[in-house]
Amino acid sequence: MxxxxxxxxxxxxxxxxxxxYWDAMAENWVAPGERSWASxxxxxxxxxxxxxxxxxxxxxxxxxxxxxxxxxTGYVSAWMARRGARPVGIDNSAAQLRTAxxxxxxxxxxxxxxxxxxxxxxxxxxxxxxxVSEYGAAIWCDPxxxxxxxxRLLRPGGRLVFLCNSVVSMLCAPYDADEPSTERMLRxxxxxxxxxxxxxxxxxxxxxxxxxxxxxxxxxxxxxxxEIFAPEDATDSGFAYAPAGWSRQWPVEEVWQxxxx
Numbered sequence: 001m002x003x004x005x006x007x008x009x010x011x012x013x014x015x016x017x018x019x020x021y022w023d024a025m026a027e028n029w030v031a032p033g034e035r036s037w038a039s040x041x042x043x044x045x046x047x048x049x050x051x052x053x054x055x056x057x058x059x060x061x062x063x064x065x066x067x068x069x070x071x072x073t074g075y076v077s078a079w080m081a082r083r084g085a086r087p088v089g090i091d092n093s094a095a096q097l098r099t100a101x102x103x104x105x106x107x108x109x110x111x112x113x114x115x116x117x118x119x120x121x122x123x124x125x126x127x128x129x130x131x132v133s134e135y136g137a138a139i140w141c142d143p144x145x146x147x148x149x150x151x152r153l154l155r156p157g158g159r160l161v162f163l164c165n166s167v168v169s170m171l172c173a174p175y176d177a178d179e180p181s182t183e184r185m186l187r188x189x190x191x192x193x194x195x196x197x198x199x200x201x202x203x204x205x206x207x208x209x210x211x212x213x214x215x216x217x218x219x220x221x222x223x224x225x226x227e228i229f230a231p232e233d234a235t236d237s238g239f240a241y242a243p244a245g246w247s248r249q250w251p252v253e254e255v256w257q258x259x260x261x
Contacts, residue, residue, distance in 0.1 A: 069137035
């Protein structure tokens with residue numbers, strides 16, 4: 001595991017807060033990471049929708065230079081490596097990356113893992129063909145920082161794909177993580193941006209208009225927006241904020257697809 005060596009005092013406050021939060025939470029994500037590494041069938045989001053239903057990864061990534069922004073235990077990078085890509089993973093949590101490194105050794109898959117802030121990646125301009133984030137930077141980094149950084153890292157024609165909570169999910173999610181989403185909006189959409197949760201993590205979410213303006217202003221052409229609902233036979237996502245009944249009526253997550261112009 002490589003460190004970007006940015007002194008903690010120089011990191012933005014939300015990066016420091018999220019580093020502490022995820023280092024403390026990392027043990028809870030070891031088993032899910034192990035299950036995902038063991039599977040060669042990518043599945044996405046809290047309801048684990050298969051790639052055939054939610055085409056998160058582009059169809060042909062063989063030979064592409066790819067970066068996973070907020071890689072956690074590294075299973076998305078592992079799926080990309082198995083499909084012929086050359087991935088790099090960066091994550092804010094050293095504890096998460098220790099699990100990723102162990103699983104690399106167990107499965108014989110080697111690719112660079114960086115401990116650092118995905119808002120400032122230590123690679124030159126135009127280093128990659130593909131940038132991805134399943135949650136990761138997509139919700140734990142400030143979009144006004146990480147999306148322009150993704151644009152800088154991508155070559156012309158390179159693709160950005162990220163999965164995050166849906167706008168309606170964020171408007172209806174209670175501040176108590178053990179409570180389900182409501183059928184009424186609990187907060188305004190206007191100026192939505194930073195969400196500091198009682199348990200310590202700091203997330204970022206934008207309304208669709210703001211996200212479109214940010215992507216286009218950063219040099220991206222938007223190619224698609226996939227809204228993810230719970231399947232009809234879903235019973236439990238394992239996440240209190242995403243009960244199956246609610247998530248069949250409203251999208252719980254969304255995938256953005258964009259191309260660098």
